[in-house]
Amino acid sequence: MFFRWCAALALLVALAMAISPASAYAERTLALSAGSFAFEVDPGQEKSGEVVVINESDEPIRVLVYTSDQIIDEEGEITYKTPDRDDPDFARRPTSWVRIQMPAEARAIGNTPYLEMAPGQRIPVKFVFQPPLNAAPGDQNVILFFEMFDMPEGTEGAITQVRGRIGSRLQMRVTGEHIERxxxxxxxxxxxxxxxxxxxxxxxxxxxxxxxxxxxxxxxxxxxxxxxxxxxxxxxxxxxxxxxxxxxxxxxxxxxxxxxxxxxxxxxxxxxxxxxxxxxxxxxxxxxxxxxxxxAVVALGAAVLILLARGAWHVLRVRSGKNQKLDARAEARRRRREERER
Structure with a gap:
């Protein structure tokens, strides 16, 4: 009876898995209307743009929105640094030029805004940037990131797991003397x-x-x-x-x-x-x-080995000849001694 009950339970579990909705294993997918922007701007001039965030999955998602500077090491590897307003260098970083204008329905965790998006929903996010009057000429880059995350039900201000992020690059070319070298x-x-x-x-x-x-x-x-x-x-x-x-x-x-x-x-x-x-x-x-x-290296090595072997054989022959001569001389001396003793 016990074995029949176990078999029935296993069958029920298999049927439940077979008929469970695909949404239980659905992938969360986020898309952007534009992956990059390129602006030419004068020092002190204000410009703006807009990115449309799209929830392409079939379940609700939460999306953090923030900017990051790109940090490039000596070998060209890129890491991204979220700005810290308490950092003494914050005012010198291009992220300080950019302001995100979130829609009215946006929420926040700490100082970071986020969106709650229904399946298929599209939400425009606007940004404004203004280089300072003393901004150096040339290209500066800021990444506008959109990061999916989970938050426990019934809690506020706690992120449990990051689900992935995508970004839109803002390239800002400040006018002035441009150098290509x-x-x-x-x-x-x-x-x-x-x-x-x-x-x-x-x-x-x-x-x-x-x-x-x-x-x-x-x-x-x-x-x-x-x-x-x-x-x-x-x-x-x-x-x-x-x-x-x-x-x-x-x-x-x-x-x-x-x-x-x-x-x-x-x-x-x-x-x-x-x-x-x-x-x-x-x-x-x-x-x-x-x-x-x-x-050629193998052939040269073989030739060297052959030469060394021949040289060693020649040395052995010379030494053998010398030993034979020494033995003959010793034998002659021995015979002369024997003749004198007689």
């Missing part, structure tokens, strides 16, 4: 390589005040400037004003190479679709490398 420093290629893979390590440096969308190709040429192979470690990506981007990769050839070759880094300005933009001067850096095929 890129360099490659360092560009490291080994001077001697065994095999057909040539590693490289280079850093793109945006020394101007404008963001640059770039593609980079590292090309291997022979002594007649014929292209042998190429690597494209950076395609149509932005190197932000005043920042670096480190690229490490290798060029691999399907041919056996031997002798001196040239490795050249080529930097191209491109549009958002990756098409090359003509420019008066192209940024190029070259390095020389000697390439030795692996079979």
């Amino acid at each position: 890129m360099s490659i420093r360092p560009f490291i290629v080994p001077g001697f390589v065994i095999g057909n893979q040539i590693p490289f390590d280079l850093t793109l440096r945006n020394e101007g005040n404008l963001d640059q969308r770039l593609s980079v190709a590292v090309v291997l040429f022979d002594r007649n400037d014929v292209e042998i192979a190429r690597s494209e470690p950076h395609l149509a990506s932005v190197v932000f004003a005043g920042s670096n981007r480190r690229l490490q990769d290798e060029i691999a050839s399907d041919r056996q190479l031997f002798g001196p070759y040239n490795v050249q880094a080529e930097v191209y300005r491109v549009d958002e679709e990756g098409k090359i933009i003509e420019q008066p001067e192209q940024l190029l850096e070259s390095r020389s490398v000697w390439i030795i095929p692996l079979w």
